[in-house]
Structures are given as structure tokens and as C-alpha cells.
Amino acid sequence: MTESEHDVLIIGGGVAGLTLALELADRRCVTLLRPTRDEIGASAWAQGGIAAVLAPQDTLEAHVRDTLVAGDGLCDERAVRFTVEHGPAAIAWLIDQGVPFTRDTSTDAPYPYHLTREGGHGTRRIIHAADATGRAVVDTLLARANAHPRIRLIADQQVIELCADRQGCCGALSLDTEGRLQRLRARDTVLATGGASGLYRHTTSPNPACGEGMAMAAALGARLVDLEFQQFHPTCLYDPEGPAFLISEAVRGEGGVLRDTQGRRFMPDYDERGELAPRDIVARAIQAEMQRAGSQYVALDITHLPAKTIEHHFPTIVAHCRTRGIDIRHEPIPVVPAAHYSCGGVATGLDGASDIAHLYAIGEVARTGLHGANRMASNSLLECLVFARSAAEALRHDHDRPLDCECPATSLDEWAPMPPDGEANALLERLRDVMSEHAAIVRSDAGLMTAQDQLKALKRDGDRLNERYRPTVATRRLGHALTVATALVEAALQRRESRGLHYNRDHPPIQT
Ligand SMILES: Cc1cc2nc3c(=O)[nH]c(=O)nc-3n(C[C@H](O)[C@H](O)[C@H](O)COP(=O)(O)OP(=O)(O)OC[C@H]3O[C@@H](n4cnc5c(N)ncnc54)[C@H](O)[C@@H]3O)c2cc1C
CATH class of the missing domain: 3.50.50.60 (FAD/NAD(P)-binding domain)
Known part of the structure; x- marks a missing residue:
């Protein structure tokens, strides 16, 4: 070392x-x-x-x-x-x-x-x-x-x-x-x-x-x-074959309208602020509309603005969508909610x-x-x-501490040679599936408990990789992800209410 x-x-x-x-x-x-x-x-x-x-x-x-x-x-x-x-x-x-x-x-x-x-x-x-x-x-x-x-x-x-x-x-x-x-x-x-x-x-x-x-x-x-x-951004480009790409909220700020697959504007049914309601409300509304229609996405429509205005305000979005075959100046953008901010x-x-x-x-x-x-x-x-x-x-003021850290030294010889990263990456993908299924936009007590059990099983496999083999970035990332996912699910279970970004259908918000 x-x-x-x-x-x-x-x-x-x-x-x-x-x-x-x-x-x-x-x-x-x-x-x-x-x-x-x-x-x-x-x-x-x-x-x-x-x-x-x-x-x-x-x-x-x-x-x-x-x-x-x-x-x-x-x-x-x-x-x-x-x-x-x-x-x-x-x-x-x-x-x-x-x-x-x-x-x-x-x-x-x-x-x-x-x-x-x-x-x-x-x-x-x-x-x-x-x-x-x-x-x-x-x-x-x-x-x-x-x-x-x-x-x-x-x-x-x-x-x-x-x-x-x-x-x-x-x-x-x-x-x-x-x-x-x-x-x-x-x-x-x-x-x-x-x-x-x-x-x-x-x-x-x-x-x-x-x-x-x-x-x-x-x-x-x-x-x-x-x-x-955990915040989910309501409008990520729906592009199963392409890289993740956000459609900025500024598109709605400049008058973009959300429509279902039949072209009906739906946000006013959910909130009087329409498309500019807080993100959690917009994300849940989109998810509800997708479930209702059995669709993979909804549409974000900015075509009422002049093409030049769209190009001026959103050059990156115009350019990216064009590479994916969508001309946002003339057609609506397919969007889905995606994990965005912690x-x-x-x-x-x-x-x-x-x-x-x-x-x-x-x-x-x-x-x-x-x-x-x-x-x-x-x-x-x-x-x-x-x-x-x-x-x-x-x-600025704190700089006279000696650099004599007593943290024990670690030797790589203590571990077996590195495993291929494939196993750690596959476990991380399974963790993501568990979290997306049970601890995402709409949660339930039973779903969160299922997530807890499934994360425990994944942790046994993750611990085996981390304890036995030489550390790699992939195995350590998996270990860290398991720690935080487990803590997140625990925190969600402890919150016996729906509030802000945490929505649990077993504890609906109190209507005032
Ligand atoms: C698509 C998108 C659009 C957004 N738009 C806005 C917006 O318009 N306005 C707004 O206010 N916020 C926006 N946000 C949120 C905002 O961008 C982030 O909250 C903010 O950039 C976080 O910055 P950060 O410096 O904390 O971390 P990051 O920018 O996430 O940087 C983390 C850094 O840590 C490094 N790192 C991580 N782990 C390790 C490690 N183990 N060892 C060494 N290095 C490590 C990474 O390489 C990286 O350099 C957006 C987020 C996304 C994803």
C-alpha cells in the first residue's frame, strides 16, 4: 500500500x-x-x-x-x-x-x-x-x-x-x-x-x-x-435504447404541457398549479396516468412556442432529441419519471x-x-x-493538526485475488430492481418489507464478495449501495405518513 x-x-x-x-x-x-x-x-x-x-x-x-x-x-x-x-x-x-x-x-x-x-x-x-x-x-x-x-x-x-x-x-x-x-x-x-x-x-x-x-x-x-x-424527476426522456437524458423543468416553466397518449392535458385534474406543481405531485400524476392507460410514457408538448424560441432556450435538449429521432419543435417529447436527487x-x-x-x-x-x-x-x-x-x-482556520493518522494499515495480501466485477455489477442491478419496484415513487408497507427481505439476501452475497476478495471499486460500490438502500428502506418504514417525496399508499396524506 x-x-x-x-x-x-x-x-x-x-x-x-x-x-x-x-x-x-x-x-x-x-x-x-x-x-x-x-x-x-x-x-x-x-x-x-x-x-x-x-x-x-x-x-x-x-x-x-x-x-x-x-x-x-x-x-x-x-x-x-x-x-x-x-x-x-x-x-x-x-x-x-x-x-x-x-x-x-x-x-x-x-x-x-x-x-x-x-x-x-x-x-x-x-x-x-x-x-x-x-x-x-x-x-x-x-x-x-x-x-x-x-x-x-x-x-x-x-x-x-x-x-x-x-x-x-x-x-x-x-x-x-x-x-x-x-x-x-x-x-x-x-x-x-x-x-x-x-x-x-x-x-x-x-x-x-x-x-x-x-x-x-x-x-x-x-x-x-x-x-x-428521494426525488424522482417527472420528465426524463423515454428512450429505452439510449442514455439517460433529462428534459428540464424549464420546458414546463416556458409553457410546456403534459398530455396522455390520447393528447389530453391531464395535470389540471391533479393540481391547480398544473405543470408547475411541485415535482412529487407531477411525478405521481404521470405514474398514475401511465398506469391508467397502460402506457410506458406520457407526452410533453412545447410545440405551441415558435421554433426559434425553443432553439434559443433549449439548444441541448433540441440537439439531443434530434439525435434520437425526435424534433421537439414540431412533435411532443415522450417522458417518464426517473430517480434524480437525494x-x-x-x-x-x-x-x-x-x-x-x-x-x-x-x-x-x-x-x-x-x-x-x-x-x-x-x-x-x-x-x-x-x-x-x-x-x-x-x-480556513484549522490547519495545525499533525498528520499522524493511527488508522491501521491494510495489506492487499489479506484477501484472495480480485473476483471479476461481473458478479458485483449483477448484484447492484438486482438491488436497483428491488428499490425501483418497492421503494420508489409510490410505496406500501408490504412492498417496503419485501424490499427489506430482498436487500438482506443481497447483502449476504455482497458481504461474501467484500470479505473474501481483494477490494475493487465495483465490490465496494455494491457494499456502500447496500448500506444506503437498507437505511433508506428502514427510514421509509419508520415514517408512518405520506409526506413530501415519501408517498406510502397505506398512510395516505391527510386531506385538509
Ligand atoms: C440531469 C440532472 C439535472 C439537474 N438539474 C439541476 C438544476 O438545473 N439545478 C439544480 O440546482 N440542480 C440540478 N440537479 C441536481 C444537481 O445537479 C446536483 O444536486 C449537484 O450537481 C450535486 O453536486 P455535487 O457536487 O454534490 O455532486 P456530483 O456533481 O454528483 O459530483 C460527485 C463527485 O464525486 C465523485 N465521487 C463519487 N464517489 C467517489 C468516490 N468513491 N471516490 C472519489 N470520487 C468520488 C464523482 O466522480 C464526482 O466528481 C440536476 C441533477 C441531474 C442529475
């Missing part, structure tokens, strides 16, 4: 990890692990934009209120206020970094950049870079990080475990692309590893995390909170600190209390930015 020493080790280079690295590097030496071989994560796929109070007619109070309503009574109001109040400065920082947000070119523009509207927001407050905001932010920040003399980017390491001694977290164990083990000793360790949407079969990004960071933190004793609140995760304070000393969690891996039972659209990139910046503030 090779060893290396790091001042601050950031695991994950999405928007959260990159922001922290850039904000901290003037005070501390930063190592950023960002595997390139296998593009896990969500940031580069974010389309819609980032919510913040930017327009002169908008108010912090209104953004707070909309977020609390979406969170269905379970947000931590302190976290909501903190995020919303720090939002405008975070956007100013991104503009300063050079992110090419779409400008508002109209003569009476109230704000220099175009602001769009998404579900749950009472006004236009989403700043965006056309319909590829995540890509624009990641590319800009990554170029800055690459050029920064105090940020060391490491591309070939996948973390499989965190290390701890009596003083708390002291780094991580990782595997390189050849399967060699490395111990990365660190004064402070930050998880920025993304969410757990990869626990499901249909997802809105091609290769989302499966809760690896959450499982690694839990192994050190960190609390995982709100795991039952509201729960590692419990943290407003500075990103977890319960474990010297271990921080930021971005989708964390549960800050901002989202409560349901995330409002475009609040998550905002959370990545605000909490990365506050974690940077907290970490």
Missing part, C-alpha cells in the same frame, strides 16, 4: 467539491479527487439553473417561503434562511469566476441575466447558462482549479473507505485504476461525492453516485438523515461539519435541512455553492 499526505482532502469534483477547492486554496493546500475515467455524478448534467434572489422585484422572504412550502413542514428554517441569504453572493462569485450565464437582452430587462421560472418558485429566479448550466459551471470552475498552484487534482483514485483514529477522520483509502491501494492521510477530509440516485434503475444522469459517501461516513458513525426523501444524506451543520471530527460533507451527499421532505427545483446547486463556501470559511 502506498501512502501520501494531504492538508485538506476533498473527495469529489462536482460543483460542491470544485467550489470548496477554489474558495479554500488561498489558505490551505487542497487535494481534489475527481475521477475522470468514469464520470460519476450529477453536476455536469444539470440543465435548468440555480435559484437565487436576483431580480429587483424578488425578496429573500419569498424564496424562503417557497422553499419551506416545498419542504412540506420538514425543512430546518435556519438552514433555509442561511442558504437563501447567501445565495446572491454565491451567484456573484460564479459570475466573477467567468461562468457564461445567459444574458437578458430585452431593453427593459430588470437584471442583466435571463431568469427563468421552475416548479414551486413564485417568480422568475433561476439564473442559467442556456440549458446546460451544470456543464458551464463545471467547465469554468475546473479550468480555474487546474490553473491554481495550490490545488492538486488527482484523477485516478476512487475512494473506498474513510480512515479514522481517536481524533476523528484522518483521510481515506483509495484504489487507483490498476486496483492498487493507497492511503491518503489528511488533516481534514471533505465528502463531496454526490447523492444516491444510482440506487434506482431509471435515473436522470447516466452514472449517478449510489450513496458511496453516505455509507463511508456512516461507517465512522456519522448520522444519515431524511434518506426516505434530499437526505450525512447530517451537517451550517458549516458542512458532520458529527465526526475533521469530516465534512457538502453538496448532495449532505443533509443540511434545506430541502426537508422535498427539494425545490434549482435549490440544490445553490446548496452546493453556499455550503461549500461556508465550509471553506470554517476550514
